[in-house]
Amino acid sequence: MNDLDLLRRFEPIIFYTQGEHFFPTSVDRYIRDCSLWETRPDQPATRLIAEGDLTLQKLIEPRSAPHGTVQYLRYVEQLTPLEAAKFLARHERKFHRSRGRLARVGLASRIVDALFSITLFLRGRVPGGTAAAAAETYQEAQAEEESYIYYARLVRQNGYVCLHYVYFYAMNDWRSSFHGVNDHESDWEQVIVYLTEDLTPQWVAYASHDFSGDDLRRRWDDPEFKREGDHPIIFAGAGSHASYFSAGEYMHEMELPFSGPVTRVWRTMQKFWRDTLRQGQLIDEEQKRSSGVLVVPFVDYARGDGMQIGQGREKKWEARLLPDVHDTSPNHPQSWAHHYRGLWGLYARDPIAGENAPAGPKYNRNGSVRGSWIDPVGWAGLDKVTPPMSAEASIQKRTEEIRARQQKAQAEIESKTSELRGIGLEAESMFDVPHFKSIYSAHLKKIDELSDEIAELQKQIAVDHALLESLDAYSDRLARGNRLPARGHLKAAHHPTSETTEQLGRLAEAWAAISLGLLILGLVLVLLIAPRLWANGIVGVVAAISFLEALFRREAKELIQRAVSVLGIIATLILIYEFALPLLVLGIIALGIFIMVDNLRELAG
Amino acid sequence: MKRRQRTTIKRPRILLILFLLVFGQAAMFLTYGALYLLNGIAIADVVIPEIYFGTFRFSQEMITYLLLTSTWLVLGLASAIIGVGLRRGKSWAWTAAIILQGAVLILGLETYFTRNADSTFYFTLGLASAIVLTLNQREVLVFYRANRATLAE
Numbered sequence: 006m007n008d009l010d011l012l013r014r015f016e017p018i019i020f021y022t023q024g025e026h027f028f029p030t031s032v033d034r035y036i037r038d039c040s041l042w043e044t045r046p047d048q049p050a051t052r053l054i055a056e057g058d059l060t061l062q063k064l065i066e067p068r069s070a071p072h073g074t075v076q077y078l079r080y081v082e083q084l085t086p087l088e089a090a091k092f093l094a095r096h097e098r099k100f101h102r103s104r105g106r107l108a109r110v111g112l113a114s115r116i117v118d119a120l121f122s123i124t125l126f127l128r129g130r131v132p133g134g135t136a137a138a139a140a141e142t143y144q145e146a147q148a149e150e151e152s153y154i155y156y157a158r159l160v161r162q163n164g165y166v167c168l169h170y171v172y173f174y175a176m177n178d179w180r181s182s183f184h185g186v187n188d189h190e191s192d193w194e195q196v197i198v199y200l201t202e203d204l205t206p207q208w209v210a211y212a213s214h215d216f217s218g219d220d221l222r223r224r225w226d227d228p229e230f231k232r233e234g235d236h237p238i239i240f241a242g243a244g245s246h247a248s249y250f251s252a253g254e255y256m257h258e259m260e261l262p263f264s265g266p267v268t269r270v271w272r273t274m275q276k277f278w279r280d281t282l283r284q285g286q287l288i289d290e291e292q293k294r295s296s297g298v299l300v301v302p303f304v305d306y307a308r309g310d311g312m313q314i315g316q317g318r319e320k321k322w323e324a325r326l327l328p329d330v331h332d333t334s335p336n337h338p339q340s341w342a343h344h345y346r347g348l349w350g351l352y353a354r355d356p357i358a359g360e361n362a363p364a365g366p367k368y369n370r371n372g373s374v375r376g377s378w379i380d381p382v383g384w385a386g387l388d389k390v391t392p393p394m395s396a397e398a399s400i401q402k403r404t405e406e407i408r409a410r411q412q413k414a415q416a417e418i419e420s421k422t423s424e425l426r427g428i429g430l431e432a433e434s435m436f437d438v439p440h441f442k443s444i445y446s447a448h449l450k451k452i453d454e455l456s457d458e459i460a461e462l463q464k465q466i467a468v469d470h471a472l473l474e475s476l477d478a479y480s481d482r483l484a485r486g487n488r489l490p491a492r493g494h495l496k497a498a499h500h501p502t503s504e505t506t507e508q509l510g511r512l513a514e515a516w517a518a519i520s521l522g523l524l525i526l527g528l529v530l531v532l533l534i535a536p537r538l539w540a541n542g543i544v545g546v547v548a549a550i551s552f553l554e555a556l557f558r559r560e561a562k563e564l565i566q567r568a569v570s571v572l573g574i575i576a577t578l579i580l581i582y583e584f585a586l587p588l589l590v591l592g593i594i595a596l597g598i599f600i601m602v603d604n605l606r607e608l609a610g
Numbered sequence: 611m612k613r614r615q616r617t618t619i620k621r622p623r624i625l626l627i628l629f630l631l632v633f634g635q636a637a638m639f640l641t642y643g644a645l646y647l648l649n650g651i652a653i654a655d656v657v658i659p660e661i662y663f664g665t666f667r668f669s670q671e672m673i674t675y676l677l678l679t680s681t682w683l684v685l686g687l688a689s690a691i692i693g694v695g696l697r698r699g700k701s702w703a704w705t706a707a708i709i710l711q712g713a714v715l716i717l718g719l720e721t722y723f724t725r726n727a728d729s730t731f732y733f734t735l736g737l738a739s740a741i742v743l744t745l746n747q748r749e750v751l752v753f754y755r756a757n758r759a760t761l762a763e
């Protein structure tokens with residue numbers, strides 16, 4: 006079976022959400038509609054090649070430029086608001102928005118969301134009307150010749166055969182069409198299927214927002230992972246095209262740029278509160294991840310209720326082979342993967358990069374090589390995982406290495422013990438000889454050092470014994486066909502929002518839309534009507550809005566608990582401030598009594 | 611004869627501290643109330659004849675006085691009932707306790723920021739804070755939530 010046949014055998018089926026505008030397309034068709042641009046540091050952008058003149062051959066031509074230069078493609082000129090409205094009116098929108106993202110999160114997140122929306126005006130961003138223009142251009146090209154393309158390559162690494170599938174979209178319109186985080190021209194998504202050398206599928210990894218390493222992959226027998234025969238099923242996020250293992254609506258909480266220090270202080274305080282003072286309920290890893298203070302909520306709709314592309318579907322894939330890691334020949338049809346390091350769409354000059362177009366399948370935006378390209382096994386955290394068919398041999402090899410290490414340690418212990426005894430004898434002989442004072446001290450020091458080294462070696466041998474027993478037991482377990490749990494490697498798996506969350510109702514959604522405005526109006530009214538009582542007024546307005554919010558979210562009890570805890574902390578701080586000296590004296594007296602009682606108990610016992 | 615295993619959830623030790631604090635608070639509130647009441651009995655000699663001859667009029671001080679007496683007594687009774695509920699492992703008692711401490715803390719902080727506070731005030735505030743931090747302890751939360759779940763089953 007050649008590479009292409011193997012890639013086709015495991016090619017994924019993608020389920021899209023209704024309302025999706027863009028589907029995987031070919032790079033050469035996209036390039037036909039593009040112009041090539043360059044932005045040098047502190048200079049306006051200049052067009053290098055006009056639309057219609059650009060070819061893949063011209064794209065990969067080497068161009069010298071000073072450091073800091075960004076080369077990028079421009080796919081479309083944005084439509085005016087009127088043209089965009091006409092386009093949307095012509096195309097029936099099939100996307101059914103469910104409960105808004107704002108209704109799914111608390112008031113604090115909504116305040117941060119408002120701040121995030123303001124930053125969009127300050128940052129560079131993809132202009133409004135770009136998504137509509139891109140959709141129009143893409144749909145015209147599809148009308149000419151309908152095609153659904155994926156690029157793929159096969160990489161053999163560390164005992165795995167990696168089938169790397171790459172999907173290219175003309176645009177990511179998550180923000181403008183689906184209330185998401187960002188828009189950018191062009192979009193690259195990727196999936197890797199990992200086979201053992203006898204071509205048995207073992208793992209599959211989907212690129213997804215916010216996740217990396219172990220959390221990207223699922224085992225072939227994981228119940229969350231859906232497939233039809235050998236074809237993995239991907240649920241693509243609407244507009245974002247991020248890949249998910251299950252259909253549903255996924256909440257993302259994006260941290261605001263530059264919020265790192267605040268978040269770190271917040272998490273340290275939370276850790277002290279939860280772990281040191283043991284206050285509140287235990288929270289799991291996923292809750293810890295989303296416990297940032299300056300986070301903006303977004304929903305990625307991966308419902309899978311729209312078009313399906315792949316094996317057994319009306320829409321079929323066309324596969325195109327990407328060049329091998331070492332095949333950098335410019336004659337390869339997909340040599341652009343190696344040779345074009347620029348961005349595949351508009352460079353929006355967004356400092357946090359979310360609105361800038363991505364680079365190709367091989368490169369990051371800064372020109373460095375993507376981990377998934379150079380190290381597909383390590384990208385999904387598989388570099389530490391031995392393929393099952395070579396597990397037994399690896400266990401044997403590791404066992405031998407540990408035994409050899411034990412033997413070496415044993416030999417070292419014997420040698421060091423012999424040396425230690427010699428030095429011990431010498432020290433004994435010098436015990437009451439006055440002129441040996443300094444040599445005797447040096448001997449004692451050496452004895453201590455050697456004793457510590459021998460103790461460390463003994464400890465290592467004991468640990469190695471335990472390791473050997475563990476490896477032996479694991480070998481037996483594997484021989485019985487009893488593998489580790491399929492989801493044991495996951496630290497923070499992403500789950501769709503629960504149905505309860507999605508069904509909070511229209512009233513909650515309406516409240517989510519108006520609450521922030523009400524809060525601001527309330528604060529202004531307090532300052533206008535009762536400026537003398539501003540402090541009480543502000544506390545009252547915030548308390549009232551927060552309580553209503555909690556009622557809508559059915560979290561009134563949690564709100565009361567949190568509010569009373571805050572009051573308790575304030576009261577404690579006041580008491581510490583008012584009675585610092587007496588408290589210190591009391592503490593010292595208590596310590597003295599404790600020491601006395603403890604000593605007396607020992608004396609009596 | 612084989613003894614049946616107990617299915618109740620083991621009480622964490624910290625509950626003993628919680629009970630002591632809550633019953634201590636109840637005792638404190640009731641004592642305040644009782645002291646106000648005793649003081650009220652002392653002026654009954656003046657008030658009863660006034661009521662008899664129809665010359666009695668409520669003064670502002672008297673209203674404040676009655677309000678304070680009834681507040682302390684109600685708080686004391688509520689605290690005692692909550693203490694009994696907590697002792698019996700009732701989850702409603704935990705919720706009631708946190709609400710009561712919230713009310714005490716709001717009144718206490720309002721007093722601190724607007725008026726001169728005396729030593730009994732600080733004691734009340736300290737006791738309420740200690741109860742809140744104890745109610746919020748993980749073992750205590752788990753105990754009362756587990757009891758609620760057991761009841762729900």
